Amino acid sequence: MAVQVMLISPALNAALREARFDGDAPLDAAGVRRAQAVAAAVPAADRYLRGPSERCAGTADALGLRAGPEPALHGWDMGRWSGRRLAAVSAAEPEAVSAWLTDPSAAPHGGESLLELCARAGDWLEALESAGDGGDGGGRRVLAVVEPAVVRAVIVAALALPVEAFWRLDVAPLTLTALSGRSGRWNLRCGQQLSPAPGPAV
Numbered sequence: 001m002a003v004q005v006m007l008i009s010p011a012l013n014a015a016l017r018e019a020r021f022d023g024d025a026p027l028d029a030a031g032v033r034r035a036q037a038v039a040a041a042v043p044a045a046d047r048y049l050r051g052p053s054e055r056c057a058g059t060a061d062a063l064g065l066r067a068g069p070e071p072a073l074h075g076w077d078m079g080r081w082s083g084r085r086l087a088a089v090s091a092a093e094p095e096a097v098s099a100w101l102t103d104p105s106a107a108p109h110g111g112e113s114l115l116e117l118c119a120r121a122g123d124w125l126e127a128l129e130s131a132g133d134g135g136d137g138g139g140r141r142v143l144a145v146v147e148p149a150v151v152r153a154v155i156v157a158a159l160a161l162p163v164e165a166f167w168r169l170d171v172a173p174l175t176l177t178a179l180s181g182r183s184g185r186w187n188l189r190c191g192q193q194l195s196p197a198p199g200p201a202v
Helices: 029-037 054-062 086-092 094-102 114-131 148-158 163-168
Strands: 003-008 047-050 141-145 175-182 185-193
Touching: 003 114, 003 148, 029 054, 047 054, 054 141, 086 094, 114 148, 114 163, 148 163, 148 175, 148 185
Parallel strands: 003 141, 047 141
Antiparallel strands: 003 175, 175 185
């Protein structure tokens, strides 16, 4: 049965602005304001989910969504690199960073490899399709606030792209990526910017 999956990337926070590996950092005041400004543009769904990070939780709250945490949608586990600046890690461990960028099976940080991330995203999509028959109340329109890396991994899994394509996908803050269809036949609409509601005419 066809399912519609809508993914919203979280608002910016200090970690994203500073090019840090994903850590569990909350939104700052600017991120909260930006998310609140586009809340009216969020489409309706039968079921609302979010990644378990503070950034996803804060974005979902600012968007006015009653979204439950979904463990399968946690951000890319970067192990001991989590929270560190990419530039600092590249300077200290150039060979490890090179392996991470070129070998999808590598996890020099001790966390999750790119292959494992994309497989997890694919498993989540398959589970959604099974729940989309309406028999368990799951609903056929699912909206989730998830980290940009998870959005990219879902796209790779849904479209059966080479894993290396992950690095060529850009996901901007507070954008909507939508997939519709079923396993093996997903259609993609990506990168829709959520826009603030128009103000009153003056």
